[in-house]
Amino acid sequence: GQQVMQIPQYQHVQEGEDFTTYCNSSTTLSNIQWYKQRPGGHPVFLIQLVKSGEVKKQKRLTFQFGEAKKNSSLHITATQTTDVGTYFCAGPYSNYQLIWGAGTKLIIKP
Amino acid sequence: GAVVSQHPSWVICKSGTSVKIECRSLDFQATTMFWYRQFPKQSLMLMATSNEGSKATYEQGVEKDKFLINHASLTLSTLTVTSAHPEDSSFYICSAQQTSGSTDTQYFGPGTRLTVL
Numbered sequence: 001g002q003q004v005m006q007i008p009q010y011q012h013v014q015e016g017e018d019f020t021t022y023c024n025s026s027t028t029l030s031n032i033q034w035y036k037q038r039p040g041g042h043p044v045f046l047i048q049l050v051k052s053g054e055v056k057k058q059k060r061l062t063f064q065f066g067e068a069k070k071n072s073s074l075h076i077t078a079t080q081t082t083d084v085g086t087y088f089c090a091g092p093y094s095n096y097q098l099i100w101g102a103g104t105k106l107i108i109k110p
Numbered sequence: 111g112a113v114v115s116q117h118p119s120w121v122i123c124k125s126g127t128s129v130k131i132e133c134r135s136l137d138f139q140a141t142t143m144f145w146y147r148q149f150p151k152q153s154l155m156l157m158a159t160s161n162e163g164s165k166a167t168y169e170q171g172v173e174k175d176k177f178l179i180n181h182a183s184l185t186l187s188t189l190t191v192t193s194a195h196p197e198d199s200s201f202y203i204c205s206a207q208q209t210s211g212s213t214d215t216q217y218f219g220p221g222t223r224l225t226v227l
Contacts, residue, residue, distance in 0.1 A: 035218075043154065043203070043218050088154075100154050 004091050006101025014109050019076040021104035023089035032065055032072045035088040037103070043088055046074075076106070084108055113137055114206045116219035123194055124227055130190045131222045133204030139184035140206035145177075148201045148221075160187040194226045 003026045013019050023032065031050045035043035047056055049065035049072060056063045060083075062075045076083055089101040113136040123129050133143055141162050146154040158179050159167040166179035178190040187206075191198055203221040 045217060100156075 004089060004099050004101045006089055006104055008104055009102065010105045010107060012107045012109050013079050015081060016078050019079050019083070019106050020073060021087050021089075021106075022071065022073045023091075023101050024071045025091050026070075028069050029091040030069075031092060032069075033090045034063060034072075034074055035090065036085050037088065038085040046087075079106065079108065081108055114204065114217045114219040116202075116204055116222050118222060119220065120223040120225070122225045122227065125195050126193055128190055128192045129194055129224060130188055131202055131204075131224075133187045133189070133206065133219050135185045135206040135208075135217070138206070138208050140187075140208065141184060142207040143181060143187040144205045144207070145179060145187070145189050146203045146205070148203060154203060157189075191224065194224070196226045199224055199226045 004023055006021060006023045008021070011019055011021070031048050033048045034046040036046055037043040046061070047058065047063050049056060049063055051065065052069050053067045054065040060077045062077070064073045066072060072089055074087055074089070084106055086103040086105045088103045091099055115134045115136055117132045121129055133145070135143075143160040145157045145160060147157050148154050156169050157172045157177060158169060160179045160181040161167070162181045162184050166174070166181065168174045176192055178192060179187065181187040187204060189202060189204070201221050201223050204219045206217055208217060
């Protein structure tokens with residue numbers, strides 16, 4: 001069946017270092033969405049990418065959608081403590097549902 | 111932006127009782143809502159798709175008689191956990207789908223923490 005693989009599961013960084021998480025789908029996606037879940041909170045929608053090769057930026061966050069529309073990445077430049085949380089990617093499954101990546105947990109080293 | 115609320119935020123109940131969780135889209139209409147379950151440190155697991163005015167579609171392995179879903183209006187879906195047991199303790203999250211042009215976006219509720227004693 002359709003799968004969305006997300007790596008790494010965890011990433012420990014020093015504050016100020018960069019962070020990247022990657023998603024790969026077993027099938028071509030019409031779009032891919034990214035969510036952030038703060039510890040103890042619920043996933044919050046960040047962005048949706050639709051076009052092949054699309055790159056979008058939100059301040060220090062850069063989102064990319066691959067040319068084949070099967071992979072995507074989220075890159076955070078110069079991480080801050082407010083970036084802590086789990087980042088999920090999700091791709092459409094059937095007409096209504098999303099299939100989720102397992103999430104990448106961003107941990108700031110003390 | 112679109113807001114989805116859930117009520118209650120958390121609930122503790124005794125084993126064998128039933129618990130109802132409400133999911134509301136506050137400033138948009140949602141023909142489709144989804145119910146997820148999330149275990150600690152895991153991604154959201156889709157339980158069922160709730161369609162306004164029709165029966166919910168359940169994912170494989172989810173007992174429809176145990177997790178009753180009602181989507182009676184375009185802004186409200188309810189999930190009732192019947193005869194709850196400790197293994198049902200989890201974080202339940204709903205989302206409501208908003209369609210704008212050709213783009214469907216899910217907006218998530220804040221979640222309901224269920225603890226069954």
